[in-house]
Amino acid sequence: MANREALKELQTRLAARLQAAKAEGVAVASWLAVESGAQHFLLPLAQSGEIFSWTGVQPVPYTQPWFLGVANLRGTLTGVVDLAGLLGGSPARPEQALFESSLLALNAALEVNAALLVDRLVGLRGAQAFVASEPPAAEAAAYWGNTYVDAQGTRWQELSLQALAQHPTFLSISA
Template structure:
């Protein structure tokens, strides 16, 4: 028969085995740092918005049109008792929106007094990139008007442009929607 261990001796044995096995694991510093964002498509290009800048993603809501506004202002929607102005990003940048209406989504920006929805062609889900692979230089091709809102890009299968919805909605001309 084997030797009987006290509860304390068993805990010491478990601790020792855990420490031995932990030596084979990568250290905290060796883990890859990642950058995460919401991926979306717009006029055939892929973008990713920083996680902290998109409050939620919605299906295209029922909208009430507003008279006397620019064509890219689609209207307002009632989102849980709050009026959400919805803007068409393709229209804003002079592009044709996707003809596949079922794939369109609205990225909601809720920051301070700013509460606005940005209609995109499709949402491609949560995207993760190695932080060290962020290229801060402008990507090879940018859609007209998007440059001030692009904060670099990642390359995985193709370029993912880092698009800042917050920078867009804070731009002086964005709020001025009247004709």
């Protein structure tokens, strides 16, 4: 009970600090920037969970090629999805590249026990890091958000993890 109250107090303090930072005009990071395949993605911090280094993944037979299998992450069996593979890319990764990649667990609030394989964590980004943005195409899947362009001309695709976790393709891992 004491742990639950301490956690609640910590969450309240963090929320108050974020609100104060916004009120003072301090830039607050909104996204975790990652690279997967040849693409750059912005994943909402509120929908992202813990980050893990690559760990052994047990393959699951008769599943989609982008579903890599299950991994034991902090004592919980978690489905591992190759983000680039799911979104249409098919990056062939040598074993060494997997050891340099990361697993990003989805926030527990999304109620999907899954982690995304990403090739590289780039850092935190806020809206002020970009010089332009474009809305998603009318025919784009519900999980596609705006595309942002940074000062170097790199295009970053916003990806709603909440919408992705509810998308039929994501939920249908059987081959």
